[in-house]
Amino acid sequence: MSIVLDKVSHIYDLGTANERFALKDISLQIKDGEFIGLIGHTGSGKSTLVQHLNGLLKANYGTVYYNGEDIYAKDYSMKKLRQKVGLVFQYPEHQLFETTVIKDVKFGPKNMGLPQLEVDMRAFEALKQVGIGDDLLDASPFELSGGQRRRVAIAGILAMQPEVLILDEPTAGLDPKGREEILEQIARLHKERNITIILVSHSMEDVAKYAQRLLVMNRGRVVLDGAPQDIFPHYEEIEKIGLAAPQITYVMQSLKEAGLPVDTSITDLEQAVENICRYTKNVN
Amino acid sequence: MLRDITIGQYYREESVIHRLDPRVKLAGTFIYIILLFIFDNIWGYALATLAFAVVVKASRIPLKFILKGLRPILFLLLLTVFFNMFFVTGTHVILQYGIIRITWEGLKSAAFMGIRLILLILGSSLMTYTTTPNHLTDGLEKGLNWMNKFKVPIHEIAMMMSIALRFIPILLEETDIIMKAQSARGVDFEHGRVWTRAKNMVPILVPLFISAFRRANDLARAMEARCYRGGEGRTKMKPLVYARRDRAAYLLVVVYIALLIAGDRTLAYFL
Ligand SMILES: Nc1ncnc2c1ncn2[C@@H]1O[C@H](COP(=O)(O)OP(=O)(O)OP(=O)(O)O)[C@@H](O)[C@H]1O
Ligand SMILES: [Mg+2]
Numbered sequence: 109m110s111i112v113l114d115k116v117s118h119i120y121d122l123g124t125a126n127e128r129f130a131l132k133d134i135s136l137q138i139k140d141g142e143f144i145g146l147i148g149h150t151g152s153g154k155s156t157l158v159q160h161l162n163g164l165l166k167a168n169y170g171t172v173y174y175n176g177e178d179i180y181a182k183d184y185s186m187k188k189l190r191q192k193v194g195l196v197f198q199y200p201e202h203q204l205f206e207t208t209v210i211k212d213v214k215f216g217p218k219n220m221g222l223p224q225l226e227v228d229m230r231a232f233e234a235l236k237q238v239g240i241g242d243d244l245l246d247a248s249p250f251e252l253s254g255g256q257r258r259r260v261a262i263a264g265i266l267a268m269q270p271e272v273l274i275l276d277e278p279t280a281g282l283d284p285k286g287r288e289e290i291l292e293q294i295a296r297l298h299k300e301r302n303i304t305i306i307l308v309s310h311s312m313e314d315v316a317k318y319a320q321r322l323l324v325m326n327r328g329r330v331v332l333d334g335a336p337q338d339i340f341p342h343y344e345e346i347e348k349i350g351l352a353a354p355q356i357t358y359v360m361q362s363l364k365e366a367g368l369p370v371d372t373s374i375t376d377l378e379q380a381v382e383n384i385c386r387y388t389k390n391v392n
Numbered sequence: 393m394l395r396d397i398t399i400g401q402y403y404r405e406e407s408v409i410h411r412l413d414p415r416v417k418l419a420g421t422f423i424y425i426i427l428l429f430i431f432d433n434i435w436g437y438a439l440a441t442l443a444f445a446v447v448v449k450a451s452r453i454p455l456k457f458i459l460k461g462l463r464p465i466l467f468l469l470l471l472t473v474f475f476n477m478f479f480v481t482g483t484h485v486i487l488q489y490g491i492i493r494i495t496w497e498g499l500k501s502a503a504f505m506g507i508r509l510i511l512l513i514l515g516s517s518l519m520t521y522t523t524t525p526n527h528l529t530d531g532l533e534k535g536l537n538w539m540n541k542f543k544v545p546i547h548e549i550a551m552m553m554s555i556a557l558r559f560i561p562i563l564l565e566e567t568d569i570i571m572k573a574q575s576a577r578g579v580d581f582e583h584g585r586v587w588t589r590a591k592n593m594v595p596i597l598v599p600l601f602i603s604a605f606r607r608a609n610d611l612a613r614a615m616e617a618r619c620y621r622g623g624e625g626r627t628k629m630k631p632l633v634y635a636r637r638d639r640a641a642y643l644l645v646v647v648y649i650a651l652l653i654a655g656d657r658t659l660a661y662f663l
Contacts, residue, residue: 123456159572162576164572164575164576187578187580190575190576190577190578191578194576195576197569197572197573197576200573202570202599202602202603203570203573203574203595203599204599205594205595205598205599215577215595216577216578219577219578219579219580220578250602264577265576265577268577268578
């Protein structure tokens with residue numbers, strides 16, 4: 109059970125003057141239950157890549173396999189694939205259209221052809237998961253705040269109960285509290301349901317905290333692939349492609365250069381404090 | 393998919409045609425289209441095709457790209473040709489099979505109609521390929537300045553046009569994203585009956601309209617914040633001034649008209 113990309117390349121506007129290589133020869137495997145952070149600067153191809161995982165974009169070269177099946181095969185059902193691989197777009201709140209919150213969340217499961225009762229149950233559950241209270245169920249999505257709308261849109265995908273959940277910058281433009289809450293809920297989903305999560309983000313802190321594996325993209329290629337604690341110590345390489353490591357990495361690195369034998373692979377604030385204290389106590 | 397629509401699009405390139413004053417291109421295109429309707433004989437079409445080919449060559453836009461502009465009207469084109477071929481009555485029958493009857497006149501009328509439609513579309517899209525929307529509206533505003541005397545709000549019309557043109561690619565892109573997002577929620581746009589497909593438009597149109605209103609609102613506010621208050625007393629950073637090449641282009645248009653008339657007279661004399 110996995111998603112495999114085999115030498116996938118994507119070219120936008122092929123055959124015109126605006127022809128553009130967005131993905132170049134990407135091969136990778138995404139295993140079941142992984143929590144992946146996908147990072148890269150603006151225009152590096154993150155959104156393009158994730159749209160290949162549920163067949164919204166078709167690779168110009170190469171293939172994508174879902175659970176061992178070629179998704180470009182003639183008799184492969186894209187509709188089924190899109191139910192299993194849920195994709196929350198950038199600014200998903202712009203895609204709400206129903207008159208009430210609950211109706212909008214039901215839209216996805218309804219399209220799957222589930223029985224009415226099942227549709228209702230999934231919609232309620234999804235809304236609870238993203239922290240939308242019962243008092244908002246019959247509100248119009250357009251009278252909610254930006255953050256609430258974002259949650260409703262995410263619930264719309266969760267209600268389809270996908271095996272793989274992809275979120276394209278789910279926290280863009282939210283306040284720190286809203287970001288934290290949404291990310292915590294995603295992390296909880298990952299833990300409780302053991303679904304695969306792919307989180308596209310610009311924030312190193314966020315992916316360092318939640319992801320087990322990092323994919324770093326640059327100009328349409330995956331240039332780094334590994335656990336956060338293995339990748340961030342190479343922060344020079346990350347800086348070269350216009351990104352930055354988490355703040356904590358810099359602190360730990362400076363301490364080490366100053367002669368304190370701290371662990372530079374730590375990216376979590378509490379662990380860092382503990383690690384530093386251990387050595388400073390020795391000094392005292 | 394929607395990105396295939398190229399009408400009204402600008403094609404960046406360095407060429408004489410791109411550098412021409414937009415007023416020349418507007419007037420030239422206008423005259424070209426009128427003349428297509430006046431001189432509807434073999435000479436008229438031959439010269440029009442030749443003129444088109446010359447301008448395309450000078451504009452350095454690949455012919456393949458230009459021909460792509462025909463795709464959206466292909467159906468209309470085939471329909472026109474079809475109707476002319478079968479329903480224009482004539483005396484010189486070429487083929488008769490049951491009620492189907494193709495005459496020499498019908499064939500001729502179909503061919504002419506087809507060519508005229510193609511040149512009409514391609515000629516006008518060539519203008520937008522070589523002129524940025526800003527330039528186009530500047531040209532329109534200055535070229536039709538005299539209408540102000542008749543209380544026609546030319547500046548406002550030109551501004552509305554430029555905003556509309558500016559919004560086309562943005563809205564197309566937005567439609568593309570919304571369609572994908574709803575596909576991710578299980579909407580199938582490619583299969584199903586007409587009724588289901590029509591119903592599937594709702595999840596696209598509602599967000600699209602909302603976003604269009606939001607954008608319009610933002611734009612209006614941004615314009616107001618920069619003290620926009622209509623055309624009166626407004627000056628341009630780069631006013632349009634005719635250069636030598638523009639005068640030369642006008643001269644070529646006159647030569648084109650003269651050639652058309654001369655050829656037409658000659659043809660009328662011999663037939
Ligand atoms: N629909 C499209 N048509 C043409 N080119 C596109 C399209 N979408 C993206 N591109 C181009 O492909 C490249 C990759 O874009 P993509 O949206 O995947 O980047 P991204 O990493 O998601 O960026 P961001 O962080 O800004 O969301 C960019 O150079 C972009 O200009
Ligand atoms: Mg993106």
